[in-house]
Amino acid sequence: MKAIVHDESGSADVLRITERPVPDPGAGEVRVRVVVSGVNPTDWKARSGGYGAMSGTETVPNQDGSGVVDAVGDGVGGLSVGDRVWVTLAAYQRPGSGTAQEYTVVPVQRVFALPDGAAFDLGAAVGIPAITAHRALTVAEGGPTRLLPGALAGRTVLVAGGAGAVGNAAIQLARWAGATVIASVSSEAKGELATAAGAHHVVTYGSGSGDVAAAVRSISPDGVDLVVEVAAGANAALDTAIIKPLGTIAIYANNGDQPFDLNVREYMGLNARLQFVLLYTLGWEKLREAGDDINAAIADGAFRIGDAAGLPLHHFALDRTADAHRAVEDGATGKVLISVLET
Structure with missing residues (x-):
């Protein structure tokens, strides 16, 4: 699978595209076929070393994203293969699980069903900001x-x-x-x-x-x-x-x-x-409650994105992830999204 990685801290120039094996989910984990990856300020700050120098581990950036459940591990309930979902904090304490790649494996606590009718762009845009x-x-x-x-x-x-x-x-x-x-x-x-x-x-x-x-x-x-x-x-x-x-x-x-x-x-x-x-230190119970409330707002039509909702969208292809990071770092107004899978 295609993935964006870096193994050192620095400017967006440290990001590169590579091939990685598709990971298998373990117990309590979900594999998601990523459709859209969202970029937040925390992503470029982590990449640049703002939270401490990297150890040399190959890291996939970006915490937020949306896609389709591709496989589930033992003990996972409430989600099935084919479900449309959004994920958040994908890379927290899991450097290989960022959403700037075609597949990611994350604990089920970080995965939320995407309400009916909600686009993948919206799913990738909620996460950390919402x-x-x-x-x-x-x-x-x-x-x-x-x-x-x-x-x-x-x-x-x-x-x-x-x-x-x-x-x-x-x-x-x-x-x-x-x-x-x-x-x-x-x-x-x-x-x-x-x-x-x-x-x-x-x-x-x-x-x-x-x-x-x-x-x-x-x-x-x-x-x-x-x-x-x-x-x-x-x-x-x-x-x-x-x-x-x-x-x-x-x-x-x-x-x-x-x-x-x-x-x-x-x-x-x-x-x-x-x-x-x-x-990051809030606890999964409160994160889950917040995600459920956000989904309720989405289902009510009260949470939207795009120009009409005051949040212009800026799309980049996966191989332009470095440009997407630069856009956020330079203060782009709106939401920067990476189209990982063209739908």
Whole structure:
């Protein structure tokens, strides 16, 4: 089978296409014929050595993907050969199981049925972005631990970076769950994407954009219940200016790498909760619950991708995986997908 591999850290130039044997699933594992592989920032950061230097092991990149169950190992229930599925965290602690290859073998816990009518592109686009968004939306004190219609009714959510993949997912899931959704973006063009995703209100920051905190307070005078935060350092002062007492700031990234200076007195005065979000140490039970909720939103038609949903798609062939990684690393707006199998 064709696979993209690398055995050293570095730029996208370390990626190469090769032939590997088709792996067999062991007990509790599923083999998936990959149709589409999704690329996330975590993929290029891992490849470049951002999480530590590689040991020289041949590694297949990309955590997310979609395809068709090709074989199942002993003890696997709930999935059969021929089922359409999406997978996430495929390469976590399994360097040979990334989705940038024609077949991958992963533990059954990482495999979710793809709802009827959902395209493989959508299956490859959910994964890490959507589960991250789900986690951020379910960590507030007194808030829901699962998402469904009405779960966030009466709550106001600010999604920072509403045009990104996680931001887009957070907007769609929060709106589906009944929240009032405010998105902050860096340009009018990105504001149009956030609106397409379903944000009720969009606030633009940057040159000439005015006071973001005042704009948010004009929409929600008492402040917001929850912030889904992509740039903790840059937005620290803003977050304390717009969060309600007992509100929650769910931090899944620090884009821009500005140091996060924690003003203890301000956060303490607000009784605010700071919740950091990282899927790798979340636990499979919570990941499974998130995947099930995301599938429910997909089945309801409430989770979509593409221009009409505010998430433009960028397709690459498998032999152009390096270009796909470069696109994400360079900040492509939307979702980068690799067509592994032409359907």
